Amino acid sequence: MIANFAFLSPWMLAAFAALPLLWFILRLTPPRPTREIFPPTRILFGIQEEQRTPRRTPWWLTALRLLLAALIILALARPALQPSANLAETREGPLLIVLDNGWDSAQDFATRRDVAARLIDEAGRGDRPVAIAASAGEANANLAPTSPSEAARRLAAIEPEPFPANRQALADRLAELFPANSAEVVWIGSVLDGGDGGSFAAALKTIDADPLLITAPAALSVLRPPRNAADRADVRVSRIGPAAGITLAGFDSEGRRLVDTETNLAANTDTDVEIQLPTEMRNEIARFEIIGTESAGAVQLLDGRWRRKAVGLIAGEAGDAAQPLLAPLTYVERALSPYTDIKEQSGETSPQAIDKLLTTGVSVLVLTQTGNLPPETVDKLRRWIAAGGTLLRFASPNIGASDPELLPVELREGERALGGSLSWEEPQAIGRLSPESPFRAIEIPADVRIRRQILAEPRSLPQAETWAELSDGTPLITAVTRGQGRIILFHVTADPRWSNLPISGAFVDMLRAIVDTAEPAVRLPPENMASGEVAPTPARAPSRSSPWKPASVLDGYGRLRPPGSKAALVADIDAAAASAITPPGLYERGGDIRALNTVTDETDLTPLDPNAIGWSGRVGSLTPERAKPLWPWILAIAALLAALDGLAVLALSGRLVPRRAVTAGLALAALVAIAAPNKVSAQEVSAEDALAGTLETRLAYVITGDTLVDETSRAGLRGLTEYLAGRTALEPGQPVGLDLATDELSFYALIYWPMSAGQTPPSAEVMAKVDAYMQNGGTILFDTRDAGNPMPNSALSATPETQALRQILSEIDVPALQPVPPDHVLTKAFYLLSTFPGRWDQSQLWVEAIADQPDDTGRPARGGDGVSPILITGNDFAAAWAISADNSFLYPTIPGDQRQREMAFRAGVNIVMYTLTGNYKADQVHIPALLERLGQ
Numbered sequence: 001m002i003a004n005f006a007f008l009s010p011w012m013l014a015a016f017a018a019l020p021l022l023w024f025i026l027r028l029t030p031p032r033p034t035r036e037i038f039p040p041t042r043i044l045f046g047i048q049e050e051q052r053t054p055r056r057t058p059w060w061l062t063a064l065r066l067l068l069a070a071l072i073i074l075a076l077a078r079p080a081l082q083p084s085a086n087l088a089e090t091r092e093g094p095l096l097i098v099l100d101n102g103w104d105s106a107q108d109f110a111t112r113r114d115v116a117a118r119l120i121d122e123a124g125r126g127d128r129p130v131a132i133a134a135s136a137g138e139a140n141a142n143l144a145p146t147s148p149s150e151a152a153r154r155l156a157a158i159e160p161e162p163f164p165a166n167r168q169a170l171a172d173r174l175a176e177l178f179p180a181n182s183a184e185v186v187w188i189g190s191v192l193d194g195g196d197g198g199s200f201a202a203a204l205k206t207i208d209a210d211p212l213l214i215t216a217p218a219a220l221s222v223l224r225p226p227r228n229a230a231d232r233a234d235v236r237v238s239r240i241g242p243a244a245g246i247t248l249a250g251f252d253s254e255g256r257r258l259v260d261t262e263t264n265l266a267a268n269t270d271t272d273v274e275i276q277l278p279t280e281m282r283n284e285i286a287r288f289e290i291i292g293t294e295s296a297g298a299v300q301l302l303d304g305r306w307r308r309k310a311v312g313l314i315a316g317e318a319g320d321a322a323q324p325l326l327a328p329l330t331y332v333e334r335a336l337s338p339y340t341d342i343k344e345q346s347g348e349t350s351p352q353a354i355d356k357l358l359t360t361g362v363s364v365l366v367l368t369q370t371g372n373l374p375p376e377t378v379d380k381l382r383r384w385i386a387a388g389g390t391l392l393r394f395a396s397p398n399i400g401a402s403d404p405e406l407l408p409v410e411l412r413e414g415e416r417a418l419g420g421s422l423s424w425e426e427p428q429a430i431g432r433l434s435p436e437s438p439f440r441a442i443e444i445p446a447d448v449r450i451r452r453q454i455l456a457e458p459r460s461l462p463q464a465e466t467w468a469e470l471s472d473g474t475p476l477i478t479a480v481t482r483g484q485g486r487i488i489l490f491h492v493t494a495d496p497r498w499s500n501l502p503i504s505g506a507f508v509d510m511l512r513a514i515v516d517t518a519e520p521a522v523r524l525p526p527e528n529m530a531s532g533e534v535a536p537t538p539a540r541a542p543s544r545s546s547p548w549k550p551a552s553v554l555d556g557y558g559r560l561r562p563p564g565s566k567a568a569l570v571a572d573i574d575a576a577a578a579s580a581i582t583p584p585g586l587y588e589r590g591g592d593i594r595a596l597n598t599v600t601d602e603t604d605l606t607p608l609d610p611n612a613i614g615w616s617g618r619v620g621s622l623t624p625e626r627a628k629p630l631w632p633w634i635l636a637i638a639a640l641l642a643a644l645d646g647l648a649v650l651a652l653s654g655r656l657v658p659r660r661a662v663t664a665g666l667a668l669a670a671l672v673a674i675a676a677p678n679k680v681s682a683q684e685v686s687a688e689d690a691l692a693g694t695l696e697t698r699l700a701y702v703i704t705g706d707t708l709v710d711e712t713s714r715a716g717l718r719g720l721t722e723y724l725a726g727r728t729a730l731e732p733g734q735p736v737g738l739d740l741a742t743d744e745l746s747f748y749a750l751i752y753w754p755m756s757a758g759q760t761p762p763s764a765e766v767m768a769k770v771d772a773y774m775q776n777g778g779t780i781l782f783d784t785r786d787a788g789n790p791m792p793n794s795a796l797s798a799t800p801e802t803q804a805l806r807q808i809l810s811e812i813d814v815p816a817l818q819p820v821p822p823d824h825v826l827t828k829a830f831y832l833l834s835t836f837p838g839r840w841d842q843s844q845l846w847v848e849a850i851a852d853q854p855d856d857t858g859r860p861a862r863g864g865d866g867v868s869p870i871l872i873t874g875n876d877f878a879a880a881w882a883i884s885a886d887n888s889f890l891y892p893t894i895p896g897d898q899r900q901r902e903m904a905f906r907a908g909v910n911i912v913m914y915t916l917t918g919n920y921k922a923d924q925v926h927i928p929a930l931l932e933r934l935g936q
Contacts, residue, residue, distance in 0.1 A: 009076065009077050009078045010077055011077075012073060012076040012077040012078075013073065013074075013077050015073040015076070016070065016073055019066060019069060019070060022065075022066065022069055023062060023066055058652070061645070061648055061649075061652075064641060064644065064645055064648065065645060067641060068638055068641040068642055068645065071634050071635075071637055071638040071641065072635075072638050074631075074634055075631040075634040075635045075638060076631075077631075078629065078631050079629075079630045079631055079634070080628060080629050080630060080631075081628040081629075081630055091128075091184050092128075093128070093182065093183055093184065094128060094129040094130065094131055094145035094182075094183045094184070095119065095123045095128050095129070095130050095131070095145075095183065095184050095186065096130075096131045096132075096133065096145075096174075096178065096183040096184065096185045096186070096207065096208070097116050097119055097120070097130065097131070097132045097133070097151075097186050097188070098133050098135065098170070098174075098185065098186070098187040098188065098204065099112060099113075099116055099132065099133070099134050099135070099155075099158060099188050100112075100134075100135045100136070100165050100167075100187075100188060100189050100190035101134045101135060101136045101137065101158055101159065101160050101161055101165065101190075101556070102135065102136045102160070102161060102163065102164045102165035102190055102192070102194070103160065103161065103162050103163060103164065103295055103296040103297045103556055103578075103598050104164075104190045104191040104192045104220060104295065104297060105160050105190040105191065105556075106160035106294055106295040106296065106297075106556040106557050106558070107220070107293055107294055107295050108216065108622070109159075109160045109556070111216075111622060111623075112188050112622065113155060113158070115188055115214060115622060116132065116155050116188060117152065117155060119186055120132075120148050120151050120152050120155065121148070123148050123151075124148035124149070128148075129145035129146060129147065129148075130145060130146065130147070130148050130151035131143055131144060131145040131146070131151070131177075131178075131183070132151050132154050132155055132158075133170055133173075133174065134158045135165035135166065135167050135170050135190075135200075136160075136161040136163060136164070136165040136166060136580070137158065137161075137170075138566075138580070139169065139580070142154075143173060143174065143177055144177065145183070159555070159556055160295075160555075160556030160557065161555075161556050161580070161583075162296035162553070162554040162555055162556050162558070162578065162583055162584050162585075162598050163296075163578040163579050163580065163583060163584065163598060164192075164194050164578070164598075165190060165194055166579075166580075167194065167196045167197070167199075167200040168196050168199065168200070170200075171199065171200050171203035171204075174203065174204075174207060175203060175206070178207045179207075180206050180207065181207070181208065181209055182207060183207055183208060184208055184211075184212075185204045185207050185208035185211035185212070185617075186211070186212045186214065187201075187204055187211060187212070187213045187214070188214045188622070189213055189214065189215045189608050190608060191216075191218050191219075191220045191240065191607060191608060192220075192240070192604070192605060192606065192607060192608055193604070193606045193607060193608045193609070193612070193613065194604065194606075194608075195604050195606075197608050197612070197613040198612075198613040198614055200613075201213075201613045201614060201615050202614070204617075205616065205617065208617070210617050210618060211617040211618070212617060212618045212619075212620055213610055213615055213617060213618070213619050213620070214619075214620040214621070214622050215608060215610065215619070215620075215621070215622060216621065216622035216623055217241065217242075218240045218241040218607035218608070219240070219241035219242060219244070220239075220240040220241060220295070220297070220605075221237060221238070221239055221240075221244065221246050221265060221290050221293055221298060222237070222238045222239075222240070222295075222297045222298065222599055222603075222605060223235065223236075223237060223238075223248075223288055223289075223290060223297065223298055223299065223300045223599060224236035224237070224238060224270070224300075224599060224600075224601060224603075225300060225597065225599075225600060225601055226288055226300055226302070226306070228282060228306055228307075228516070229516070229517075231276070231441070231516070232274050232275060232276050232277070233250075233274070233275040233277060233282055233285070234272050234273070234274055234275075235248060235272070235273045235275060235288055235300070236270055236271070236272050236273075237263070237265060237270070237271050237272075237273055237290070238269075238270050238271075238605055239265035239266065239267060239268060239269060239270075239271065240268060240605055240607050241267065241268065241607070242267050243264065243265060243266050243267045244264070244265050244707045244708075245262065245263070245264045245265070245706055245707040245708030245709070245711075246262070246263060246265060246290050246291070246292075246293070246708060247260055247261070247262050247290070247291040247292065247708060247712075247890070247891075248260065248261050248262075248263065248273050248275075248288065248289075248290060248291070249261075249288070249289055249290075249291050250275065250277075250285040250287070250288050250289075251285070251286060251287045251288075251289065252284045252285060252286050253284075253286040257892055258277075258281055258284060258285060259275055259277055259281070259285070260291070260891065260892070261273060261275055262708050264708070279339065279512065279516065282307070283307040283308070283339065284307075285302060285306070285307075286301070286302050287299060287300065287301055287302060288300045288302070289558065291884070291890055292711060292715075292884070292890075293558075294557040294558060294885075295556070295557065295558055296554045296555070296556055296557070296558045296584060296598040297558075297598050297599045298558055299554060299558040299597075299598070300597055300599070301554070301584070301585070301586060301595035301596075301597055302595055303586070303593050303594050303595040304341075304592070304593060305520060305521075305594075308339065308340050308341050309340050309341070309363035309364065309515055309518060309520065309521065310340065310341045310343055310360075310361065310362040310363050310364075310521045311336055311340045311341065311342055311343065311362060311363060311364045311365075311366065311515060312343045312344070312345075312353075312357035312362040312364070312365045312366065313329045313332060313333060313342060313343070313344045313366045314344075314345065314350055314353050314354060314357070314365070314366065314367050314368075314370065315327070315328040315329050315368050315369050315370075316350050316367070316368070316369040316370035316371065316396075316398075327495070328368045328369045328394075328396075328493070328494055328495055329366065329368060329494055330495065331494060331495060331496075331502035331503065331507065332366055332368075332394075332494050332502075332511060335507060335508040335511045335512070336511055336512070336515060339512055339515065340363075340364075340515055343357060343360065343362060345357060350367075350370055350373065350377075351373060351374050351376070351377040354373075354377055354380065354381065355377070355380065358380055358381070358384045358389075358523070358524040359523065359524050360523070361521040361522060361523035361524075362389070362521055362522070363389070363390060363515065363518040363519060363520060363521050363522065364389075364390045364391075364392055364514065364515055364518050365381075365384075365389060365390070365391050365392065366392045366393075366394075366494075367391065367392070367393045367394070368393070368394040368396060368493070368494045369396045369398070370393075370396070370398075370399070370402070371396070371398035371399060371400075371401035371402055372398075372401040372402060372403070373402070373403065373406070378403045378405060378406060380524055381406060382405055382406075382482070383524065383525050384485070384522060384523075384524050384525070385482045385483060385485035385486070385487060386482055386483030386484065386485060386525075387483065387484060387485065387522050387523075387524075387525045388483070388484040388485045388519040388522045389485040389518075389519070389522040390485055390486055390487075390488065390514065390517075390518040390519070391406065391485070391486075391487045391488070392488045392490075392511075392514060393406070393407070393487070393488065393489045393490070394489075394490045394492070394493055394494040395415075395453065395454040395489070395490060395491050395492055395493055395498070396493060397415070399411065399454060400413055400414075400454075406487065407487065407489060408464045408465075408478045408479050408480035408486075408487045408488065408489050409456040409457065409460040409461060409463075409464045409475070409478050409480070409489070410456065410457035410459070410460040411454055411455070411456060411457065412454075412455040412456070412457055415452050415453065415454055415455075415498075416452065416453050416454075416455050416474075417451070417452050418450060418451050418452060418453070419451050427449035427450060427451045428449065428450045428470040428471050428472055428474075429444075429446070429448060429449060429450075429470070429471045430444045430448055430450070430468060430469075430470060430471070430476060430501075430506075431469045431470055431471040431472070431473065432468070432469050433467065433468050434465065434466060434467050434468070436465070437465065437467035437468070437477075437479075438467075438513035438514060438516070438517045439467055439468060439477075439509075439510055439513055442506055442509045442510060442513065443506070444504075444506045445504050445505065445506060447500070447504075448499070448500060448501050448504050448506065449499060449500055450470055450476065450492060450498070450499040450501070451498055451499055452492065452497075452498040452499070453470070453474070453476065453491045453492055453498065453499075454491045454492075455474065455491070456474075456475050456478060456491070461475065461478075463480065464478045464479065464480045465478065465479045465480065466478055467479055467488075475491060476490070476491050476492070477489065477490055477491065477510075478491070484519070485519070485522070488514060546589055546590065547569035547570055547571050547589070548569065548570040548571075548573045548587040548588065548589045548594060549569050549570075549587065549588060549589065550563035550567040550570075550583070550585055550586070550587055550588075551563070551585070551586045551587060551588040551593070552585050552586050553567055553583040553584065553585030553586075554583065554584045554585050554598065560585065560586075563583070563585065566580060566581060566583075567581070567582070567583055567585075568581040568582065570582055570587060570596075573587050573589075573594045573596060574594075576596055577600075578596060578597070578598045582596065583596075584596050584597050584598045696732065696733040697730065697732045697733065697749070697916070698732055698733040698734065698735060698736050698747075698748065699717045699720065699721060699732055699735045699736070699748070699750060699752065699912070700717075700735065700736045700737070700738050700745075700748040700750070700751045700752070701713035701714065701716075701717055701735060701736075701737055701738065701751065701752040701753070701754070701878070702737075702738055702740060702751060702752070702753040702754070703737045703738060703739055704754060704755075704756050704759055705759075705760070706756045706759070709754050709756045710737065712754075712878050712879055712882050712890070712891075713735075713737070713752060713754055713878045714735060714737060715878070715881075715882035715883060715884065715890055716752075716877065716878025716879060716880070716881035716882040717735035717752060717878065717881065718734065718735055718882075718883065719881040719882055719883040719889075719905075720881045720905065720908045720909075720912070721733075721734065721735060722883070722887075723881070723905045723908070723909065724908075724909060724912060727909065728830065728909060728913070730912070730913075730916070736748070738751065740762055740766045740769065740770060741762070741763070741765075741766050745769065745770070745773040745778060746773065746776070746778070748778070749777075749778065749779065749915045749916055750778075750779050750780075750781060750911065750912060750915040750916075751773075751778065751779070751780045751781070752780075752781045752783065752877070752878065753780050753781065753782050753783070754783045754785055754876075754878060755782065755783065755784045755785060755786075755801040755802070755804045755805050755808075756785075756801065756804070757799075757800035757801060757804070758800065758804075759804045761804070761807050761808055761811070762808070762811075764811065767808070767811035767812055770812060771811075771812040771813055774812065774813075774869035774870065775813070775869065777866070777867070777869075778869065779867055779868065779869055779870070779871065779915045780869070780870055780871070781871040781872075781873070781877070781911065782805055782808075782809075782870065782871065782872045782873075783838075783872075783873050783874070783875070783876060783877055783878065784799065784801040784802050784804075784805050784843075784872075784873070784874040785801055785839075785874065785875075785876040785878075785879070786799040786801045786802060786874050787838075787840035787841070787842040787843035787873075787874040787875045787876065801874075802874075805872070814870060815848045815849065815868075815869070815870070816848070816849040817846045817847065817848060817849055817870070817872065818846065818847065818848075818849040818850075819844040819845065819846055819847075820836065820844070820845045820846070820847050821850075822834065824847065824850070825914060826845070826847065826910055826911070826914050827910070828910075829909075829910040829911075829913040829914040829917070830906075830909050830910050830913045831906040831909060831910055833903070833906060833907060833910055835903065835907075836873065836875065836907040836910075836911075837875055837880070837893075837900050837903050837904050837907065838873065838875030838876045838877040838878075838879065838880040838881075838904050838907070839875065839876040839877075839879040839880040839891055839892075839893055839894060839904070840874070840875045840876055840893075840894055841875060841893075841894075841895075841900055842874075842875070843873050843874030843875045844873070845871060845872070845873045845875075845907075846870075846871065846872040846873070847868040847870075847871055848868035848869065848870060866918060867914060867915055867918050871911065875904075877904065877907070877908060879891040880893055880900075880901055880904035880905075881904065881905060881908060889901065
């Protein structure tokens, strides 16, 4: 490279050595004539000469041809004009490179490191010392200027960290090492400001009066802490930058993907993603992650606080130890123990047990066989409920003596007996469940009967909620909200003495619904809080004497790793924040696991904006500008010289008459217009694309504009490419994304075109281009990806993806189609297949219909006259083939059979082989007949 001028194929310049030989050859053409003395030739002197052949090529024509050859050689060397030669300025003194390596820089950290390496190379050419400082690096890292080679070694050791950059600490160290105006500063900034961008910019301004800030447009997706709601998981995703589509996945502790969902994020806003899963599966989720985003900020680790809630059980009167099935809370404990942490206080009075449980912190407190409580206990319960606690009570003979503040409704004295010899009424079934209650989705068995209940005073019902009623309309379960908590009352006992509800499955579902809607563990607020005032922080269990030790920690890319030597023990995990000594990850103490995440609800996600931080120095882009090719212009000049050479030859030979000269001039002008580089045509077919498209086979996909769909297509075709290279003799290149409006299609035998909801139909000109591609031998695989959609496709109703496909196909000439028949060559192109599954296995693969021939009877394979120009499926092939950077599958196959993914890859191999080789498999079965014919 010379300054900003570079050659992409510099070895072609060696052809300049042949120019002297070419000059010598041109000088010998035409050959010198031999002189012979022949006297009668004097009679020819008077003949008028119509044509003359010069003795040797004129010097100017030789120079023209040498120049033409030189231009062709120069064009073959592919010269290009680089946008800029140096990032840093040419100065004396050291170069200070500040590299942000917090968690928000991980997703494009390779690009940042390449920029830093380029700066070090520039300093090496100028023999300048280099200092490199990482904003999230070690506190005692060596920041002194050193040789470029040593700086390159230090740069190679820097990795993105899973915690925020600590720019203020770095600024203090830099101020000690670098006096004012002592070094040139280049700051390779990250995505986020972090709250210290302005002060850090001022510190760098002191070291260098004109520093350089290199940034990239903010584009980051971040996971906030999720919330486990009553019937779903709510995961908040923050988007910094333009709108984008993501895939959010949940994994269990073994790394198995349990759920994934696709969603579109609006620009610079928060989006709540709802994940509908049964409680059992939600309890198994140990990690949420944004697929394809390699950053610790795209991961949320979960612990027991996510999966289980603490429930305290207190029975005022102990049950019969010899008959545990008659104990007051046996059925409550057995219903909730698989899903919650049960806390019981035995050997103590009810007030003492309540005091301990409220101090420890529980989500739900269950009271039964409990009547009047001391005023101090009532006050504690009232404050605990106002702070968010849930008090669940069951009826008993002495419940009428309870403080009214601990009941949702006023109660009548005595009980109502249903059935028995002294009652005129029959046991009642459960009637209506309130649609506003957590019980709205619960099915009550028809054989559940209530034999006795506590009645509520009708005048108090309007102030409470009735969650369940008997068939005669009397309340069975009532509730009331107090502060941020609530009180719930079952008007029957928690054991089968008054009803058979506790021994039914509906009882388990009711208790689980109550626990699911309860707040996390709530601790008793301080006594000086006013009535109804909410506790400022969630409850936390008292700290034990032993510290928390790291079990596994996240790296900057969001991957769990064993803890390093820098990870320290943590005394209070609830007060800890992600840092170098307390990296995010999983911490353990006495069998209890706690998760510490990089991003919390309080994390500041303000992007780093040079204007907002008062940056007054230079600003550069992290994304380099593309080099401008010069060879098209050189080829245009060469074409012009070639045309001039032809005109010169005609003129020297005397065959260039004026009329023909005008015609030749017009042709030359047209040639120049065609040969001149055109921006539009250069976009359509670049030399790089043309060369790559002709030298190696590559799979291609249509860029739809939907980021998630396009990324899935790219990852899917990459997975299929690797499978082809490993299982067949074909070794394709990397897949290519195509813009139908500007890219040339003829280089690709197979194009994968996924449909997406709301996809904008291409223009008529683009569809004409697609139609021409299909009619000239190309094949397009249309994938609606909707086989798993419960909405049926028909003439009257169809999924949005199918509707988009119908609109696209209406613009092109589509042949008659049919599902792949059993004897089609597609079923035998490489593997023997009977179905073509993808992520789904419910859709058929459609191809061009093949007319039946009389002599096809008994043929094991029919191929038709050529390759079908169109294939249609709904099985989402790309999602089944898609792999990540570490070669793990991005999407599960549904219904989940492992063999289904293998068959999906085999279907892809058959499709590729079919498009590349046509119907040769169908012809192989006729080899004996063909040989017999040839012998005749």
